[in-house]
Amino acid sequence: DGGITQSPKYLFRKEGQNVTLSCEQNLNHDAMYWYRQDPGQGLRLIYYSQIVNDFQKGDIAEGYSVSREKKESFPLTVTSAQKNPTAFYLCASSMAEYTEAFFGQGTRLTVV
């Protein structure tokens, strides 16, 4: 079945450690996105990529990094510079400008 796979579903890390969240899609979508969700805050865009080897900062990119070496994959690294990394992270993808975005099931990151 086609879809977006985020792994792992739950992730625990110690403060000061970098951590990478995985996002893979087999929908042949060109664009991919990372959102952060905090209770009562809605979703906020971290980074997005329209094509391979290119990506742009979203609204809250500080403390995060991404790469887009393959069309199918858009991993997000939460660095130690991110002051409040504990959150629910959602990955999405879309075919092109005028097509629906599909969301993964999310990764809940807890930093202790």
Add this chain to the structure above:
Amino acid sequence: AQSVTQPDIHITVSEGASLELRCNYSYGATPYLFWYVQSPGQGLQLLLKYFSGDTLVQGIKGFEAEFKRSQSSFNLRKPSVHWSDAAEYFCAVERGSQGNLIFGKGTKLSVKP
């Protein structure tokens, strides 16, 4: 600046009652508007979207929404709520592509038996 406001943080309705969730947007051009639903700990599912044309749009699961430019609103409605509709609902406006969205803070819907 572009923004989306969902005035109601939490709404409780009885099963079988009608539902209306409010959404107001601020956007300079013609907005592309969306409603998503999220079950606890899950991703988002698109309920419906408005791009142009008929201002009343139909979505999945019996939901509909009406775009009112004069009121900058895009309210979500359902005539008869089912217990399975309990979830969090997000209104969003597009900026550049359907994945690049500005979201409201969400409305949590509880359904009483």
